[in-house]
Amino acid sequence: MIQVPFIAVEGPIGAGKTTLATMLAHRFQYPIVKEIVEENPFLDKFYQNIDEWSFQLEMFFLCNRYKQLEDTGLNFIQQQLPVISDYHIHKNLIFAERTLKGIKRDKYREIYHILTDDLPRPNVILYIRASLDTLMHRINKRGRDFEQDMEVGYMEQLIADYDAGMAFLAEREPATRIITINGDDLDFVEHTEHFEQIAARVQKELNS
Numbered sequence: 001m002i003q004v005p006f007i008a009v010e011g012p013i014g015a016g017k018t019t020l021a022t023m024l025a026h027r028f029q030y031p032i033v034k035e036i037v038e039e040n041p042f043l044d045k046f047y048q049n050i051d052e053w054s055f056q057l058e059m060f061f062l063c064n065r066y067k068q069l070e071d072t073g074l075n076f077i078q079q080q081l082p083v084i085s086d087y088h089i090h091k092n093l094i095f096a097e098r099t100l101k102g103i104k105r106d107k108y109r110e111i112y113h114i115l116t117d118d119l120p121r122p123n124v125i126l127y128i129r130a131s132l133d134t135l136m137h138r139i140n141k142r143g144r145d146f147e148q149d150m151e152v153g154y155m156e157q158l159i160a161d162y163d164a165g166m167a168f169l170a171e172r173e174p175a176t177r178i179i180t181i182n183g184d185d186l187d188f189v190e191h192t193e194h195f196e197q198i199a200a201r202v203q204k205e206l207n208s
């Protein structure tokens, strides 16, 4: 039985992380930690020129997530209170290993480990996998300007990097329960019964 639930919802851009994390937070009456997107000053510049802006962007995400997860540890986990978040800290490496090169990647790795090695780690991960078509459709539906010209190759690579990232976590942190959700087949927004299936799987993990 999991002592204090710390659930992270993960998956590539547009998979439905924020949507599902919000629905589960509501269902289980857990507080939610959401990543900061709209206030990020580098995202639109990044999508226009990845090589030029990747270090600033990755550092911005890293520092924000560090602060949020440090607070999550203090305010929830150490107080024996459950919490759900719409990301896992490992997301930083999934992106940064792809967008950074050379000495910047080396520097980033070092800073990443210094900042994150002692942060609280989720004990349950919901990994939403979805096809390129589904993700592109949802990114389009969400309609954020800066994401509309995103290169298909970038998304294809990200899908593969996410699979590798989750496999890495499964091996490195075997105590973490990873629930993989097929985001093409399970439409938890349109079909209540699909959401109920997912909520039941989470409940089962929390009880086991």
Ligand SMILES: Nc1ncnc2c1ncn2[C@@H]1O[C@H](COP(=O)(O)OP(=O)(O)O)[C@@H](O)[C@H]1O
Binding pocket: 011, 012, 013, 014, 015, 016, 017, 018, 019, 020, 086, 138, 139, 141, 142, 186, 187, 188, 189, 190
């Ligand atoms: N299962 C789903 N079925 C249909 N639309 C979805 C589903 N999940 C998410 N969406 C929609 O897709 C868009 C992206 O979802 P979002 O939760 O913001 O994804 P993420 O946080 O993974 O980037 C939103 O417009 C959301 O309403």
Ligand SMILES: Nc1nc2c(ncn2[C@H]2C[C@H](O)[C@@H](COP(=O)(O)O)O2)c(=O)[nH]1
Binding pocket: 011, 012, 013, 014, 017, 018, 035, 037, 043, 057, 058, 061, 091, 092, 095, 096, 099, 147
């Ligand atoms: N290069 C990175 N981009 C990131 C990172 N985290 C999020 N993002 C981008 C992807 C989307 O355009 C937007 C919101 O992310 P969602 O996954 O919530 O859709 O921000 C990152 O660490 N590096």
